[in-house]
Amino acid sequence: MPIQVACVLVHIEADGDQPTPASREALGEGRRIASTSGATLYAMIAVAGSGGDPRRPTRAETLPPYAAQAAAGATHAALVEAVGAGGADKIVFVNVDGDTRPALWATVGPALAAACQHLRPVLVLLPASAGSDDIGARLAARLGAAYVHQPVIEQGPRGEVVLSRPVYGGGWRRRLSLDDPDRAVVVALAPGRRPARGSDEAEVLLLDVRAERDPRVSLVDATAAEGAPLARARVIVTGGGGVTAASWPLLVELAAALGGEVGATRALCQRGVAPAAREIGVGAQRVAPHLYVVCGASGSAAHLGAVSAEAEIVAIDRDADAPILKRASYGVVGRIEDVVPRMLAALRPGAPS
Numbered sequence: 001m002p003i004q005v006a007c008v009l010v011h012i013e014a015d016g017d018q019p020t021p022a023s024r025e026a027l028g029e030g031r032r033i034a035s036t037s038g039a040t041l042y043a044m045i046a047v048a049g050s051g052g053d054p055r056r057p058t059r060a061e062t063l064p065p066y067a068a069q070a071a072a073g074a075t076h077a078a079l080v081e082a083v084g085a086g087g088a089d090k091i092v093f094v095n096v097d098g099d100t101r102p103a104l105w106a107t108v109g110p111a112l113a114a115a116c117q118h119l120r121p122v123l124v125l126l127p128a129s130a131g132s133d134d135i136g137a138r139l140a141a142r143l144g145a146a147y148v149h150q151p152v153i154e155q156g157p158r159g160e161v162v163l164s165r166p167v168y169g170g171g172w173r174r175r176l177s178l179d180d181p182d183r184a185v186v187v188a189l190a191p192g193r194r195p196a197r198g199s200d201e202a203e204v205l206l207l208d209v210r211a212e213r214d215p216r217v218s219l220v221d222a223t224a225a226e227g228a229p230l231a232r233a234r235v236i237v238t239g240g241g242g243v244t245a246a247s248w249p250l251l252v253e254l255a256a257a258l259g260g261e262v263g264a265t266r267a268l269c270q271r272g273v274a275p276a277a278r279e280i281g282v283g284a285q286r287v288a289p290h291l292y293v294v295c296g297a298s299g300s301a302a303h304l305g306a307v308s309a310e311a312e313i314v315a316i317d318r319d320a321d322a323p324i325l326k327r328a329s330y331g332v333v334g335r336i337e338d339v340v341p342r343m344l345a346a347l348r349p350g351a352p353s
């Protein structure tokens with residue numbers, strides 16, 4: 001008999017009056033799981049507000065009357081519409097004292113924990129964002145739940161949800177089944193999920209609790225992002241330890257010619273050639289491009305473990321025995337300095353095809 005998942009909760013990060021693209025993907029994943037397991041899909045949104053009445057406990061009876069819920073829905077009408085269209089059955093707003101961005105445990109964690117204590121979800125899905133690990137690990141600890149970072153999500157033989165991910169450098173897979181309705185699981189999703197289409201008729205709830213952000217943490221500065229977020233890029237040109245300060249501009253040019261973004265391995269970032277914000281790997285960012293061009297990177301598990309299995313890999317390496325050439329769909333044995341200029345010439349408008 002399939003294990004009953006009564007409630008799936010998705011944390012929605014909003015950008016103005018719209019969910020972020022990663023939140024739409026998380027909603028899509030939540031919709032698919034909720035539909036196959038017969039669960040209700042809740043979307044929780046932390047909004048900057050004054051906080052609720054501090055004397056009120058976090059209990060079901062504290063839900064304010066319909067008028068307050070309707071007011072919350074009207075204030076955030078565009079967001080409600082988008083989240084409903086993305087697949088949510090119910091949308092839960094939680095007021096937070098202070099700003100909700102960037103989404104970190106210090107800003108939205110208490111609101112998310114309050115929503116979980118109230119709704120008791122079996123599965124909590126966090127969108128693929130910079131703060132999802134920070135939120136997910138702490139939320140799981142608070143709830144006594146399991147935490148799984150960027151798993152593959154499948155259906156098991158009994159209809160149960162099965163989460164699996166590579167461990168120990170990619171040589172093993174750890175599997176976790178959602179077969180205990182009393183044991184919640186918090187999941188930080190990998191980028192590259194499909195959004196879904198909902199009914200546009202989500203019910204709006206307002207959870208009237210006092211969710212204070214951690215006063216010890218304040219936003220001091222934000223680094224200007226160079227290029228678009230890697231998690232969303234469909235084409236990435238990545239440089240590794242074989243790239244030099246002189247050849248890096250060739251990769252930047254190739255990425256622009258392909259309409260993509262540049263990435264880098266740790267070896268290149270540590271030498272200061274590529275910015276740290278561009279590092280791809282299990283200790284950095286995960287990516288899910290369609291096309292992944294790798295120049296001068298050997299193909300370590302720590303790097304490739306963060307590249308989606310669906311990516312088409314084109315590798316350029318001067319060493320014919322480099323492991324990356326075994327993983328690549330297309331491999332070129334040669335020096336970056338020779339191969340990339342020829343690729344650029346071939347990509348120029350008017351070049352013979």
Ligand SMILES: Cc1cc2nc3c(=O)[nH]c(=O)nc-3n(C[C@H](O)[C@H](O)[C@H](O)COP(=O)(O)OP(=O)(O)OC[C@H]3O[C@@H](n4cnc5c(N)ncnc54)[C@H](O)[C@@H]3O)c2cc1C
Pocket residue numbers: 239240241242243264265266267268279280281282283284285295296297298299300301302303316317318319322334335336337
């Ligand atoms: C806990 C932990 C976490 C880690 N996390 C990450 C992570 O998140 N991301 C990450 O990248 N690494 C990470 N690492 C490091 C990782 O293990 C590797 O050391 C790193 O990925 C190697 O980078 P590379 O392949 O670019 O360099 P190398 O292994 O040095 O490979 C360089 C390649 O370039 C080729 N080459 C050299 N010159 C040229 C040229 N002129 N033209 C063509 N080819 C050339 C060489 O033949 C070689 O194949 C982590 C390590 C640990 C221990």
